Amino acid sequence: MRKIALLVTSGILSAFFASSCSNNNKESQCPCKEKKECAVNSEGKCGGCAEHKDHQQPSDSLPLDEKKAQYMRMAIDLSIKSVNEGGGPFGAVVVKDGEVVAASANRVTINNDPTAHAEVMTIRNACQKLGTFDLSGCELYTSCEPCPMCLSAMYWAHISKYYYANDQFDAAKIGFDDAFIYEELDKPIENRTLKRVQMLRDEALEAFKQWASKGDKTEY
C-alpha cells in the first residue's frame, strides 16, 4: 500500500516537473538562483533547475493542504534518496511565504559532521539563501520528528512551525535513539552519562562583561 502511495506521489511529481523549460537561461525560479537547465511543471511554470530538483516549487494554484503535502513529500523524497547515497534516512525542507527556500538530506556520515542532521543542514542552507540568522516566518518540514539538537536549532532559528512524518519511536526502531538524549536532558545533571566540570568562571565572565557594555553588538 505504501509502495503504491509512493508510486502515485512520484507520478504526480513527474507530471509537474517532467518536460524541459522554455525559460532556460532566463530567470530560474529554483531557490538556488542559478540559471541552469530548468524543468517545467504541468502549468508551464518553471519548476526549478534540473540540478536542484529537490528545491522545486509546487504550483501556486494548489490548495494549501496539497501544497503542504508536496513540501513534506520533498522531504520524504530526500530521505529515500539519502539511503541510496549513503546518508541517514532523513530529509527536510524550509518554506517561507509558500516558497521552498532550502532543502537537505542528512549528511552526517557523508560530510563527517555529527551535527549535519537534515533539519540543521536545511536551516543553515535557508539562512545562507536569505542572508540572515533569523528564520522567523519560515516553516520546516521534516521526514522525521526532530531530535533535541534539531528542535533546539529550530528555536534558535525562530522557525514558526514544523511538520514531521515519522516519529521518534519509528526512528528508535531502526537504531536512531533520540530518546536516549531526551532522557539524558531530563536527568539531574550529576546523573547524566556525559560528565562535566566547571572551572575558571571568574576569568570567563570577562567576555560577558565586555558583551554587556558593548554598544554596537548584533544580538540574536
Place this chain on the structure above:
Amino acid sequence: MRKIALLVTSGILSAFFASSCSNNNKESQCPCKEKKECAVNSEGKCGGCAEHKDHQQPSDSLPLDEKKAQYMRMAIDLSIKSVNEGGGPFGAVVVKDGEVVAASANRVTINNDPTAHAEVMTIRNACQKLGTFDLSGCELYTSCEPCPMCLSAMYWAHISKYYYANDQFDAAKIGFDDAFIYEELDKPIENRTLKRVQMLRDEALEAFKQWASKGDKTEY
C-alpha cells in the same frame, strides 16, 4: 582582580609562544597541519603556526590541571576576541590525547548561521581535522555551559567529557536565555510555543524500511 588574572594568563601564553620556530616549513605541530610560520614555546617546541595561535598546544611538561586550565583559557580567549570581532561571547576547544584538535568562537551573526554556536563549530572543525563523525575520546572545553542544542550535539559526537566556565544563569543575565529552550523541552509537547503537526507518516516510513534492509550502511 579578574583583569590581573587575564594579564597573567596572557603573559604565560606569550612566554610559551613568543619566539619564532626553527622548525619552519618542516613539520608544523599546529592541528591545522598547514606548514606556515611557527611560534616556539619556552621549551623550544613548535607551538603551532602563527596564523592559528588559537590552536597552540600547552607544553607537554605541564601538570594535567594546568594543561586543563590552559585549554579553558584558549576557549575564554576566543570568547573575548569574539566580542571585539562582532560575534557572540563564546569560545570552545576540543582536545584529544592532550592535544588541541580544534577551536572556534561563536559565529552565529558573522556566518548567518543560528547553529554556529562555539561548541557546534568546534565539533564540526574537529571532525573535519580527524576525518570522522565520531569524537569518542575527545574532551570539550567551553567558555559557557552548553545550550540544549550544543549539549545534544556533544552526545551525537560522542564527546567523552566537557568542561565549562560561565553558567547558563550568567548567560541569561546578558540576554542569552538558553533556559527558555530547556523549559520548552520540559513542557508537554502540546504546551510548547513551537507548534507542530504530524503528516504522511505512512509514506515517510519507506525510507526507514529501506535503511533497515540496507546491508552496507554506515551507522552513527
